[in-house]
Amino acid sequence: MADHARQNQQEWTQRYTGAVMNTFGTPKLVLARGKGARVWDADGKEYVDLLGGIAVNALGHAHPALVDAVTAQLQTLGHISNFFASEPQVELAERLCRMVASSFEAAGETRVFFTNSGAEANEAAFKLTRRTGRTHIVATEGAFHGRTMGALALTSKEAYRTPFEPLPGEVTFVPYGDAEALAAAVTDATAAVIIEPVQGEAGVIIPPADYLAQARHITTAHGALLWLDEIQTGIGRTGTWLAHHNDDLTDPLSAAPDIVTLAKGLAGGIPIGACVATGRAATLLEPGNHGTTFGGNPVAAAAALAVLDTIEKDDLLSHVAAVGARLAEGLAREPQITEVRCAGLLIGVDLADGIDSAAVTAAALEAGFIINNPTPSRLRFAPPLVLTDDDVDAFLSALPGILDAAEGTVTA
C-alpha cells in the first residue's frame, strides 16, 4: 500500500491547509480510492458517492474502460501542441458535432474548440459571441457558468461577482424560465443568450417545457445566438445525450442551439471542455482568435471517447432514467422533503423549514454517503451514471435517520 493511504484524515487535512490556498474551505474528507459509485477515505471508511465529483465521474471511479483508454493513449502519444492534430481529437470532435447538430447536414457545419474545463469552454464561447460584432449578452438569474472573469460575468451570484468587479461585458440577467422576461431583454444588439437547460448550481431548477424553444424563437427573431451551457447537464446526465434533447423539456429540434458548451462528465474525470458551435457560429473564431496549450490533448480525447462508447454500449441513458426515478421516488417519500426535481441523475430537493442542508450533508457523510448542499435549503445529487439500485437503496434506508439527525438545525 502506498504511503499516502496509510496516513489518516487529520494528518492529510493539516498538510492540505498548510500547502493549498484556502478557496474551498477545509476539505470534508481526504479520499484515497474509489470503485464504481463507492469511495474510501484515507482511514479506510467506505462511502456511496452520490455527487460524482459534481457531475463528473460519469463512469464512476476506476472504470476499466477509462483506465484502459487513458493508459493505452498515454503509452502511444500523451501530448502534442496544437500545431499538430491527433486521431482521438479528430474522432471526438466528429462525435460531438454529430451529437450537437440538429441534423446530418448541420453536423457538417458544426465545429469544436477543445478546452480543459467548463469555464474555459464558456470563455471560448464568450469570445466567439464577440465576433458577431455585438457585445450584449442575456443570462439568467441563478445561473452558474464558471469562475474565470468572462464566465463570472455571466454568473449571477453576487457573492462570487462583487470581489472581482468590474467584470467584462454588458450582461443583462433575467429570471430563469421566464420567456416573457427573456423576450423583453433581447434586442437587435444582443450577441447571445446563455441558458443552462437545467440550472445545476442553483439546486436543479427545471424550466417550463417550452422555455428553450421560446428562447430559440426569440434569439432567431433578433439575430442573436442561442448558447446552451450543458457543462453540468450534458453527456447522459439527464437521461439523454444532451439535456435539451429531452422530450420532457421541449421538442429538441425547436430548441436547436447555435452553441453548446460541455465539460464535467465528458471525459469521466480527465480534465476536458468543449465549445461546440454550429452554422454561422462555427466559423466566427478565426485563426489567431483563440488558443490553448492543453485543449484537445489526445489523452483527454481518448478518455472522452471511452466515456461515449461505454454510455452507448452499456445503454446508460436508459439506466440513468430508471435509477434516477428510483432515487427521486424514494426522496419524495420523506416528510422532511417538500419538493423533488428530477432530471435523470441530476436531482434537487427542497427541505422543510427548520432543516439546514449543510447539517443534512454532514449527517449523510457521517452515515457514509456523499451528497451536496448547493443552497441552505436545497440538496443536490449528481452521482455516477453507473449508480446501482443497491447504492440507491442503501442511501434511501439511511435517509430517515440522516434527516432526523439534521432536524431543527436552522439557527435564527
Ligand SMILES: Cc1ncc(COP(=O)(O)O)c(C=O)c1O
Ligand atoms: C453549468 C456550468 N457551467 C460552467 C461550470 C464551470 O465549469 P468548471 O468548474 O469546469 O470551470 C460549471 C461548474 O459547476 C457548471 O455547472
